[in-house]
Amino acid sequence: MSKSYDFVPFLECKPYNSQDKNYDGVIPIKIRTLTPIHLSFGEYSIDKQNRIFKPFTRINDSLVIPGSSIKGVIRSIAEAISYSCYTPSGQLDRERLPDKRHPNRNSNCIICHMFGTMSHKSKVYFSDSYIREGTSQIIGLPASFPPRPTSLSYHDEEGKYKGHKFYKHGILGIQARGDILYEYVLEDSEFQGQVRFNGLTDEQVQLLCFSLGLSGDIQPKIGFGKGHYYGSISIESEGKWIDKAKEYKEIKNADISGNIAKIIEILNFNNAVKSLE
Numbered sequence: 721m722s723k724s725y726d727f728v729p730f731l732e733c734k735p736y737n738s739q740d741k742n743y744d745g746v747i748p749i750k751i752r753t754l755t756p757i758h759l760s761f762g763e764y765s766i767d768k769q770n771r772i773f774k775p776f777t778r779i780n781d782s783l784v785i786p787g788s789s790i791k792g793v794i795r796s797i798a799e800a801i802s803y804s805c806y807t808p809s810g811q812l813d814r815e816r817l818p819d820k821r822h823p824n825r826n827s828n829c830i831i832c833h834m835f836g837t838m839s840h841k842s843k844v845y846f847s848d849s850y851i852r853e854g855t856s857q858i859i860g861l862p863a864s865f866p867p868r869p870t871s872l873s874y875h876d877e878e879g880k881y882k883g884h885k886f887y888k889h890g891i892l893g894i895q896a897r898g899d900i901l902y903e904y905v906l907e908d909s910e911f912q913g914q915v916r917f918n919g920l921t922d923e924q925v926q927l928l929c930f931s932l933g934l935s936g937d938i939q940p941k942i943g944f945g946k947g948h949y950y951g952s953i954s955i956e957s958e959g960k961w962i963d964k965a966k967e968y969k970e971i972k973n974a975d976i977s978g979n980i981a982k983i984i985e986i987l988n989f990n991n992a993v994k995s996l997e
């Protein structure tokens with residue numbers, strides 16, 4: 721069975737202190753589900769047949785993708801294709817990671833400069849995205865095991881982590897089924913929201929638009945069950961933001977171009993896994 725994930729190599733972390741002109745803007749976004757997606761606030765519900773399930777996130781009775789969830793996904797993509805820092809999650813062994821910290825406390829990388837840190841406010845704000853068309857259904861998934869970063873597939877020959885991990889897409893129909901119930905919003909549903917930014921350089925706007933997938937080169941993955949091939953979405957916007965995304969793809973930098981090519985290989989839905997063999 722092929723692996724459901726792959727890696728984008730780590731690039732070094734560089735301080736970002738561009739003197740370029742700053743821009744403000746609002747990017748309207750349409751999110752279309754390519755496979756079923758599930759996000760939750762963590763609580764459980766009981767359905768009419770007395771079964772326990774995890775409901776999809778709702779605000780005022782409307783199905784919603786929280787802005788914070790979209791932000792997390794887009795930040796991870798942007799980190800992988802820029803000279804960003806990298807903060808390992810608790811399960812990772814720091815010894816096996818390259819040093820991707822900021823050179824000193826007063827410097828920020830391009831990503832922290834955009835998306836914020838503990839002490840520095842984000843310049844990018846993601847609204848919640850409300851459902852405009854589509855339906856939800858309760859789906860059973862297999863019991864999931866937490867990812868095991870100790871497994872050999874995470875390491876290169878020297879025992880170092882291979883890079884930023886991303887789950888691959890799978891075509892509709894190969895998503896695993898099981899007994900643990902979740903409310904999923906089905907494929908071909910549409911959500912609408914917006915991304916606002918204040919004080920970004922042109923390079924950062926390009927990085928943001930490409931990471932959203934507005935050029936059509938990548939389709940992000942969101943929510944629960946990514947390893948079972950759920951959670952594929954495409955994000956669309958207006959022409960001027962599509963152009964910004966395309967400009968980042970043409971960046972004249974071999975390291976970054978290489979990582980852009982790799983993330984397109986993983987996250988372009990045309991490369992979705994077609995069977996579980």
Ligand SMILES: [Zn+2]
Pocket residue numbers: 804805806822828829830831832833
């Ligand atoms: Zn940083």
